[in-house]
Amino acid sequence: MGSDSNYQRKEVKGEFGYVLQDVPHFTDYIPDLPTYPNPLRSNPAYSVVKQYFVDMDDSVPEKVVVHKDTARGIHFRRAGPRQKVYFAPDDVHACIVTCGGLCPGLNTVIREIVQSLDYMYGVNKVLGIDGGYRGFYSKNTITLTPKLVNDIHKRGGTILGTSRGGHDTMKIVDSIQDRGINQACVYIIGGDGTLNGAAVIYEEIRKRGLKVAVVGIPKTIDNDIPVSVLLPFLLEKRVIDRSFGFDTAVEEAQRAINAAHVEAQSAENGIGVVKLMGRYSGFIAMYATLASRDVDCCLIPESPFYLEGNGGLFEYIEKTLKVNGHMVIVIAEGAGQELLAAKNEQDASGNKLLQDVGLWISQKIKDHFGKQDRLPITLKYIDPTYMIRAIPSNAADNVYCTLLAQSAVHGAMAGYTGFTSGLVNGRQTYIPFYRVTEKQNKVVITDRMWARLLSSTNQPSFLGPKVDEDGGENTGPQSVHKLVLCWIGIVKRNEFSD
Numbered sequence: 001m002g003s004d005s006n007y008q009r010k011e012v013k014g015e016f017g018y019v020l021q022d023v024p025h026f027t028d029y030i031p032d033l034p035t036y037p038n039p040l041r042s043n044p045a046y047s048v049v050k051q052y053f054v055d056m057d058d059s060v061p062e063k064v065v066v067h068k069d070t071a072r073g074i075h076f077r078r079a080g081p082r083q084k085v086y087f088a089p090d091d092v093h094a095c096i097v098t099c100g101g102l103c104p105g106l107n108t109v110i111r112e113i114v115q116s117l118d119y120m121y122g123v124n125k126v127l128g129i130d131g132g133y134r135g136f137y138s139k140n141t142i143t144l145t146p147k148l149v150n151d152i153h154k155r156g157g158t159i160l161g162t163s164r165g166g167h168d169t170m171k172i173v174d175s176i177q178d179r180g181i182n183q184a185c186v187y188i189i190g191g192d193g194t195l196n197g198a199a200v201i202y203e204e205i206r207k208r209g210l211k212v213a214v215v216g217i218p219k220t221i222d223n224d225i226p227v228s229v230l231l232p233f234l235l236e237k238r239v240i241d242r243s244f245g246f247d248t249a250v251e252e253a254q255r256a257i258n259a260a261h262v263e264a265q266s267a268e269n270g271i272g273v274v275k276l277m278g279r280y281s282g283f284i285a286m287y288a289t290l291a292s293r294d295v296d297c298c299l300i301p302e303s304p305f306y307l308e309g310n311g312g313l314f315e316y317i318e319k320t321l322k323v324n325g326h327m328v329i330v331i332a333e334g335a336g337q338e339l340l341a342a343k344n345e346q347d348a349s350g351n352k353l354l355q356d357v358g359l360w361i362s363q364k365i366k367d368h369f370g371k372q373d374r375l376p377i378t379l380k381y382i383d384p385t386y387m388i389r390a391i392p393s394n395a396a397d398n399v400y401c402t403l404l405a406q407s408a409v410h411g412a413m414a415g416y417t418g419f420t421s422g423l424v425n426g427r428q429t430y431i432p433f434y435r436v437t438e439k440q441n442k443v444v445i446t447d448r449m450w451a452r453l454l455s456s457t458n459q460p461s462f463l464g465p466k467v468d469e470d471g472g473e474n475t476g477p478q479s480v481h482k483l484v485l486c487w488i489g490i491v492k493r494n495e496f497s498d
Ligand SMILES: Nc1ncnc2c1ncn2[C@@H]1O[C@H](COP(=O)(O)OP(=O)(O)O)[C@@H](O)[C@H]1O
Pocket: 099, 100, 101, 132, 133, 134, 163, 164, 165, 166, 167, 190, 191, 192, 193, 194, 195, 196, 197, 198, 200, 219, 220, 349, 350, 351
């Protein structure tokens, strides 16, 4: 195997097009480091488990669907404990920070990092950074012990607090140095913005030659973690299977959709509108729609829509009300923003501040059907936005958070740095920062999942009027089936989908 590593990227190439997109290691920039046997070797819980330690050559493929003549492709380092560690338990300090918006499971990740460090590696100097990145230099730290964090997974939010914007990389790295922490693991839990920040912190730490592992744990309720790869037809596919908290958020969204459905069903021409989170990516709306089966129309930022005319939303609403007598519309907060008056404002982190598209669309529907008593409708608007992210994580997310946190702890103790832990094709891996900072993950509307949704709701594609073979206009739900078949054809040819 040949290796071509540089400061930014560390790639190992093997036979048949094998590529390992490796993560940085202390030994890349600090010579002659001592190593220690992994304390897990004498831990009764692990010493009986055969092959508990991960083989150095284990890697996980980014793509599992392959053809017989395709190259082996990109791989990531498999996560898990190594035979040797680069920290002696008594020497190492750890700290944990949570940044950005809330997400179910933050407390579970904090709890598991603290407990894994102590129970598996004997590390008991763990500090919590208060209130996001700026807490490194503007607030007192919180001492975290297994006892203190024992019950926190039952609570929503983050016990450490969080914030957007306003951080200074130099001051953060200075504060790590000033505290006299010369051997440290910094666990940074956050979304796309946070991980961009973590990549810069890692670079500064490396520039200063510090033995400080910078480890990210990807958090985003929107599932927009930007790990993507360019594929044929310029389509993108995410690498991380899903982000923690997403499952919980989708489950909670069902409650709002159910309420909207009950309200709509109980009124003549009842319409329930539910707004869900998703600033740039409509994953929550898409999965909540697929899960609920009560939704007749799902609108997401990636798929532009229009209201009036053939194939438009109003026409579809009218048809659905005539056939079913009621309907439910789910709209992601970032959908249709181009139809609203531009605001051009940003939050402290530089994220676009959105207009309330739920209120806007509800009013538009009321105005349209109220015009000349066109169709008497009853519309109820439900906005559960913050409710779906302020709750504790469900069982599946709790398990997922535990694995992410344990993987992160194993990786840092083994001397890896500048990486995030992440589930790839069902396996825990270490992913270099540059893969999570290059792009934003979005619903691909030419992907099989969106086709499944269109087949399930039978909603229009909003791709504009289409002309039939016989020359007539063919718009709305009927043409969706053709579109779906066409997409499935593309998917089958390219196999980029799941
Ligand atoms: N492009 C960026 N480069 C460096 N740091 C960033 C960047 N975007 C955001 N940050 C920092 O990350 C933190 C959280 O970012 P934000 O976008 O609010 O949340 P999230 O990480 O959940 O996307 C903020 O403190 C902000 O200063």
